[in-house]
Amino acid sequence: MDLVSISIYMWSMVALCTIITAMVTTKLARVRRPITLNPKSKRPLPPVVNVIALLEHLPRLCTKGVIPVYKGSVFTVSLFGLKATFLVGPEVSAHFYQGMDSEISQGDLYEFTVPLFGKGVGFDIDNATRTEHLRFFIDAIKTSKLRNHVNSMVQEVEDYFAKWGENGIVDIKHEFEKLLMLISGHCLLGKEVRDNMFDEVFSLFHELDSGVGLGSVIFPYIPIPSHIRCDKAHAKLAKIFSKIVRSRRDSNRPAEQDVLQYLIDSKHRDGNSTTEQEVTGWIISMVFAGKHTSTNSTTWTGACLLTHDKFLTEALDEQKHMIQKHGDHIDYNVLLDMDILHCCIKEALRMHPVAPIIYRKAQKSFVVRTREGDAYDIPEGHNLLSPMIFNNRLPYIYKDPHMYDPDRFAPKREEDKVGGMFSYTSFGGGRHICIGEAYAYMQIKVIWSHLLRNFELKLESPFPKTNWSKILLEPWGKVMVSYKRRRLPTA
Numbered sequence: 001m002d003l004v005s006i007s008i009y010m011w012s013m014v015a016l017c018t019i020i021t022a023m024v025t026t027k028l029a030r031v032r033r034p035i036t037l038n039p040k041s042k043r044p045l046p047p048v049v050n051v052i053a054l055l056e057h058l059p060r061l062c063t064k065g066v067i068p069v070y071k072g073s074v075f076t077v078s079l080f081g082l083k084a085t086f087l088v089g090p091e092v093s094a095h096f097y098q099g100m101d102s103e104i105s106q107g108d109l110y111e112f113t114v115p116l117f118g119k120g121v122g123f124d125i126d127n128a129t130r131t132e133h134l135r136f137f138i139d140a141i142k143t144s145k146l147r148n149h150v151n152s153m154v155q156e157v158e159d160y161f162a163k164w165g166e167n168g169i170v171d172i173k174h175e176f177e178k179l180l181m182l183i184s185g186h187c188l189l190g191k192e193v194r195d196n197m198f199d200e201v202f203s204l205f206h207e208l209d210s211g212v213g214l215g216s217v218i219f220p221y222i223p224i225p226s227h228i229r230c231d232k233a234h235a236k237l238a239k240i241f242s243k244i245v246r247s248r249r250d251s252n253r254p255a256e257q258d259v260l261q262y263l264i265d266s267k268h269r270d271g272n273s274t275t276e277q278e279v280t281g282w283i284i285s286m287v288f289a290g291k292h293t294s295t296n297s298t299t300w301t302g303a304c305l306l307t308h309d310k311f312l313t314e315a316l317d318e319q320k321h322m323i324q325k326h327g328d329h330i331d332y333n334v335l336l337d338m339d340i341l342h343c344c345i346k347e348a349l350r351m352h353p354v355a356p357i358i359y360r361k362a363q364k365s366f367v368v369r370t371r372e373g374d375a376y377d378i379p380e381g382h383n384l385l386s387p388m389i390f391n392n393r394l395p396y397i398y399k400d401p402h403m404y405d406p407d408r409f410a411p412k413r414e415e416d417k418v419g420g421m422f423s424y425t426s427f428g429g430g431r432h433i434c435i436g437e438a439y440a441y442m443q444i445k446v447i448w449s450h451l452l453r454n455f456e457l458k459l460e461s462p463f464p465k466t467n468w469s470k471i472l473l474e475p476w477g478k479v480m481v482s483y484k485r486r487r488l489p490t491a
């Protein structure tokens with residue numbers, strides 16, 4: 001076993017134990033708790049769950065059924081001296097998501113991104129500078145700019161599916177990965193890449209992200225072959241983008257409308273221009289942040305829709321209605337009008353969050369109060385985890401949480417809003433909420449509205465299982481779908 005396999009194995013075991021622990025914790029709530037007080041404040045510390053001891057209870061729990069009874073809960077999982085405190089449920093998550101970076105930080109978990117995005121950006125710089133840089137990202141894909149990107153997305157989607165035959169069978173996960181990169185090529189990276197060197201850049205991005213595994217999170221810099229390939233891919237991408245940035249700055253051509261141009265034209269607060277290294281790092285990080293997240297979400301949406309006739313029919317009826325109302329034309333406002341499709345995507349992401357757990361480190365101690373009224377001290381230095389895989393399935397927020405039911409987000413129910421802030425965290429929340437959420441919905445809607453309008457589709461493989469061995473959870477293996485062209489009747 002090489003080092004990566006070992007670290008992946010270790011990490012998977014930690015993750016497995018942690019998940020099992022979290023699943024059974026509420027069951028064991030009454031037997032596990034020797035409460036320790038914080039000597040300074042005299043308030044209780046979160047109860048500690050020893051994974052090894054818990055495993056002893058497993059057979060009994062398995063035979064009795066380990067259907068988790070999720071409740072807002074705070075507990076620390078300890079394994080071989082490593083401790084992580086879980087904050088489950090919106091009641092205990094406000095400070096986790098909203099706290100200042102000086103009080104609760106993203107820690108060094110994201111250090112593995114430094115070799116991917118390069119020096120001088122992302123997690124290679126201090127919090128304050130990173131926050132300033134995020135402003136460029138937010139401005140680059142804010143609503144007014146999103147409107148322009150919709151046309152490019154529609155064009156890419158139409159061109160892509162025009163190449164499909166009259167009927168056939170495809171792996172939609174693979175198809176969406178390629179298509180979403182073409183969209184990124186057009187909207188983010190710019191026409192030099194999209195028109196002249198797409199295949200080269202696509203395969204360099206592939207090298208970059210296939211070089212990162214769970215092991216990279218623990219040992220980001222060990223010189224194993226996949227990391228070396230990653231470094232080489234980054235160096236080549238840096239060369240390509242530096243050349244493009246230089247050539248755009250030197251030319252008198254009218255400015256392009258893509259995100260790359262926006263980043264090139266941006267100015268720092270002190271009036272200095274952005275550097276080639278910064279622009280390269282940012283554009284790589286934006287593609288990276290959206291690539292797998294969007295591919296996985298688009299695939300989960302399809303898998304859920306194609307296995308739930310009721311919602312597939314509702315989504316189809318909505319498209320017929322859209323065609324009657326707006327004709328064939330799709331723009332930003334038409335996409336905003338697709339409420340049913342929106343709920344179908346949101347529900348797929350509730351059940352299959354791409355990022356399963358968000359991590360933070362307490363830089364200052366704070367207090368959380370659970371739904372049951374218990375208050376716990378979270379001491380400085382604690383590792384904290386907000387598990388979306390549990391938060392998104394709390395039965396006191398989501399009725400029948402294991403059921404795919406997009407109607408739960410429809411106007412009269414809106415279970416996430418009724419549940420309060422941080423009830424739905426598939427895009428994170430608070431201070432570091434995903435800045436690409438609106439962009440991601442746009443591209444998934446453009447793709448699925450086109451597919452629903454133009455193809456009869458059937459999921460040929462079984463409903464995909466989750467691949468837990470990835471940093472971002474994805475559908476396991478190929479997701480085969482058969483298609484037949486059709487024109488959606490509007491009458």
Ligand code: HEM
Binds near residue numbers: 437440
């Ligand atoms: C369905 C697709 C997507 C999902 C599920 C998703 C999910 C997330 C989540 C959970 C976070 C929070 C991470 C944390 O709190 O530590 C996040 C942050 C972020 N996302 Fe996304 N994302 C998606 C698409 C995108 C796209 C398309 C972009 C850019 C074009 C993007 C850019 C970012 C950035 C820059 C951050 C960091 C924000 C910060 O640290 O303040 N994401 N995303």
